[in-house]
Amino acid sequence: MADHEDPKTGKKNKGTSKEVCGYPLSIFFIVVNEFCERFSYYGMRAVLVLYFKYFLRWDDDLATSIYHTFVALCYLTPILGAIVADSWLGKFKTIIYLSIVYAIGQVAMAVSAIHDITDTDRDGTPNNMTFHVVLSMVGLFLIALGTGGIKPCVAAFGGDQFGDHQERQRRTFFSVFYLCINGGSLLSTIITPILRAQNCGIYSKQKCYSLAFGVPAALMVVALVVFIVGSGMYYKAKPEGNIMGDVCKCIGFAISNRYKHRSKQYPSREHWMDWAEDKYDKLLIAQIKMVLKVLFLYIPLPMFWTLFDQKGSRWTLQATTMDGNFGAIVIQPDQMQTVNPILILTLVPIMDSVIYPLIKKCGLNFTPLKRMTVGMFLAALAFVCAAVVQIEIDVSRKHLTYFNLTQFVNGMNKPVNVSTSEVVFGQIEKFHYSNYSQIRNGRATFFLQSGQLSCAFSRDFGFGSSYTFFIPSTLSLGSNCQESITGAEDIKPNSVHMALQVPQYFFITAGEVMFSVTGLEFSYSQAPSNMKAVLQAGWLLTVAIGNFIVLIVAEVAKLPKQWTEYVLFASLLLCVCIIFSIMAYFYTYIDPTEIEAKFRRNVGDDDDDKNDKQRKLEMEMMKRDLDRSDDEHYKGKQTKM
Numbered sequence: 001m002a003d004h005e006d007p008k009t010g011k012k013n014k015g016t017s018k019e020v021c022g023y024p025l026s027i028f029f030i031v032v033n034e035f036c037e038r039f040s041y042y043g044m045r046a047v048l049v050l051y052f053k054y055f056l057r058w059d060d061d062l063a064t065s066i067y068h069t070f071v072a073l074c075y076l077t078p079i080l081g082a083i084v085a086d087s088w089l090g091k092f093k094t095i096i097y098l099s100i101v102y103a104i105g106q107v108a109m110a111v112s113a114i115h116d117i118t119d120t121d122r123d124g125t126p127n128n129m130t131f132h133v134v135l136s137m138v139g140l141f142l143i144a145l146g147t148g149g150i151k152p153c154v155a156a157f158g159g160d161q162f163g164d165h166q167e168r169q170r171r172t173f174f175s176v177f178y179l180c181i182n183g184g185s186l187l188s189t190i191i192t193p194i195l196r197a198q199n200c201g202i203y204s205k206q207k208c209y210s211l212a213f214g215v216p217a218a219l220m221v222v223a224l225v226v227f228i229v230g231s232g233m234y235y236k237a238k239p240e241g242n243i244m245g246d247v248c249k250c251i252g253f254a255i256s257n258r259y260k261h262r263s264k265q266y267p268s269r270e271h272w273m274d275w276a277e278d279k280y281d282k283l284l285i286a287q288i289k290m291v292l293k294v295l296f297l298y299i300p301l302p303m304f305w306t307l308f309d310q311k312g313s314r315w316t317l318q319a320t321t322m323d324g325n326f327g328a329i330v331i332q333p334d335q336m337q338t339v340n341p342i343l344i345l346t347l348v349p350i351m352d353s354v355i356y357p358l359i360k361k362c363g364l365n366f367t368p369l370k371r372m373t374v375g376m377f378l379a380a381l382a383f384v385c386a387a388v389v390q391i392e393i394d395v396s397r398k399h400l401t402y403f404n405l406t407q408f409v410n411g412m413n414k415p416v417n418v419s420t421s422e423v424v425f426g427q428i429e430k431f432h433y434s435n436y437s438q439i440r441n442g443r444a445t446f447f448l449q450s451g452q453l454s455c456a457f458s459r460d461f462g463f464g465s466s467y468t469f470f471i472p473s474t475l476s477l478g479s480n481c482q483e484s485i486t487g488a489e490d491i492k493p494n495s496v497h498m499a500l501q502v503p504q505y506f507f508i509t510a511g512e513v514m515f516s517v518t519g520l521e522f523s524y525s526q527a528p529s530n531m532k533a534v535l536q537a538g539w540l541l542t543v544a545i546g547n548f549i550v551l552i553v554a555e556v557a558k559l560p561k562q563w564t565e566y567v568l569f570a571s572l573l574l575c576v577c578i579i580f581s582i583m584a585y586f587y588t589y590i591d592p593t594e595i596e597a598k599f600r601r602n603v604g605d606d607d608d609d610k611n612d613k614q615r616k617l618e619m620e621m622m623k624r625d626l627d628r629s630d631d632e633h634y635k636g637k638q639t640k641m
């Protein structure tokens with residue numbers, strides 16, 4: 001589809017796609033595609049560790065490291081997809097090809113989880129585990145390549161559908177896009193564990209991992225079909241050759257040329273990239289300057305993701321030490337994570353339609369970089385909440401050691417001796433009861449001895465609870481103590497309730513809305529036209545680095561108390577937040593289209609009989625514009641930060 005350029009402003013009116021309420025119809029296919037793709041990704045991810053542990057029979061350590069390696073790979077591959085899209089295939093074809101790779105990967109995962117394929121002795125367990133391991137690893141590699149590869153392209157391709165007159169709609173698109181991500185992930189994280197819990201198989205019934213992977217595979221196929229159906233409506237920007245190669249060569253030349261002219265006899269140039277002017281196009285240099293400015297700003301950002309991604313690890317572990325009983329429902333620790341997409345689905349519309357307009361009405365210019373700074377601050381606050389909850393848990397644990405009490409009532413017509421490996425209750429006379437004794441939290445095994453009768457039974461003890469156990473009169477030689485002895489809970493376990501995690505989820509999600517949704521749009525709007533996907537990939541790279549920092553800090557710091565680790569992360573982010581706000585203060589927004597158009601117009605003027613000197617002067621002024629960001633605009637106004 002052709003784009004129509006205003007000859008005066010250089011602004012583009014993208015194609016002739018039908019519009020609905022001011023939005024190009026084509027974006028409908030893109031957001032549905034994103035919904036299905038995120039369903040596919042998060043659905044598969046939700047059951048992955050359990051598949052490693054229970055199907056492939058890996059231990060916890062191996063399962064966890066392969067899982068994290070996979071997630072990190074998913075955020076490293078975007079750079080590959082972006083280079084292919086911006087330099088070679090264009091975003092449309094890249095999305096199509098890599099979606100096929102992705103769908104094949106998902107199908108491979110589903111097939112690898114069919115135990116019947118190698119279950120030759122039909123006992124319900126695979127006989128050739130190598131087949132299942134190899135197939136699933138190939139599947140995961142293809143998925144990482146596919147999901148990571150298309151991720152920067154889909155967001156940027158969506159942004160491409162809007163003309164320059166639709167800046168407001170494009171911002172809304174990025175919010176809706178984010179809603180689709182979270183709608184898809186919420187549904188799938190609820191549905192796929194249910195599918196996994198089903199029993200299936202041809203010869204013998206087993207937990208149905210193949211179905212839990214099969215449905216995400218089907219959704220990926222749906223995502224691909226939906227994207228292809230919209231094909232005729234998209235604006236497809238043409239790739240402009242090996243742009244990444246040119247960028248690297250141009251930067252390399254600028255550095256080496258600067259080095260060659262290091263002597264004082266050569267006049268300095270305004271920007272070190274200007275040393276590439278002797279060989280490279282001024283437009284390319286201007287575009288590289290735009291990208292470098294944004295990438296420089298990205299340096300502190302991984303710290304946000306370092307905190308953000310601990311929802312899935314540290315916070316879930318924290319939830320395992322809490323009480324998940326919500327009355328009508330009992331929430332499992334890993335289910336607490338769904339609070340994040342649920343909050344996203346409520347907070348994004350509230351922010352967009354109430355909070356941001358209200359701030360604007362108050363006369364405040366809440367620019368993208370200010371939003372991102374506030375987002376970081378909120379994430380740090382979330383970790384302070386997590387630390388407070390952790391202290392609560394630790395205090396209650398201390399208290400529990402002293403108050404977890406147990407007594408026995410002997411209903412038999414003869415005395416009985418009761419003991420554990422640590423506690424001796426002593427002899428309890430017939431129809432008498434023992435004193436309360438302290439029992440350690442967790443699982444305890446009791447040994448009963450009465451004449452010939454000798455048996456044992458085990459129970460789990462909740463934090464701070466108190467129990468009375470009844471030894472029935474019918475207990476005799478050969479009885480099963482485990483079943484015969486009943487217990488009554490005198491005092492309920494007093495563990496800290498999981499609802500206390502809601503504030504930390506609220507703050508981290510509010511932070512995510514301000515930081516991530518804004519960052520997504522910022523990365524698009526500040527990128528030159530031929531490097532939109534590359535900057536999206538740069539944005540996603542901050543996520544990958546953030547994940548590596550989690551591993552490094554946790555390993556290096558090795559703090560004795562979990563709450564101190566939370567405080568450490570909160571403090572680190574706070575410092576980073578201050579640094580980022582200073583960097584952001586000096587950043588001035590640009591309109592890449594306008595800058596590019598100015599450079600292009602000047603090249604076009606080559607044919608005119610324009611005075612050469614005059615043209616040179618104009619070019620110089622523009623270059624200075626870019627360096628000093630004098631003519632930079634955000635929402636049509638001069639804006640800093």
Ligand SMILES: CC(C)C[C@H](NC(=O)[C@@H](N)Cc1ccccc1)C(=O)O
Pocket residue numbers: 038042181182185186189337338340341344512516543
């Ligand atoms: C990290 C990505 C750049 C952002 C995005 N993730 C989200 O939007 C999360 N809120 C989704 C989620 C869902 C379920 C549990 C935890 C997180 C993405 O995936 O693109």
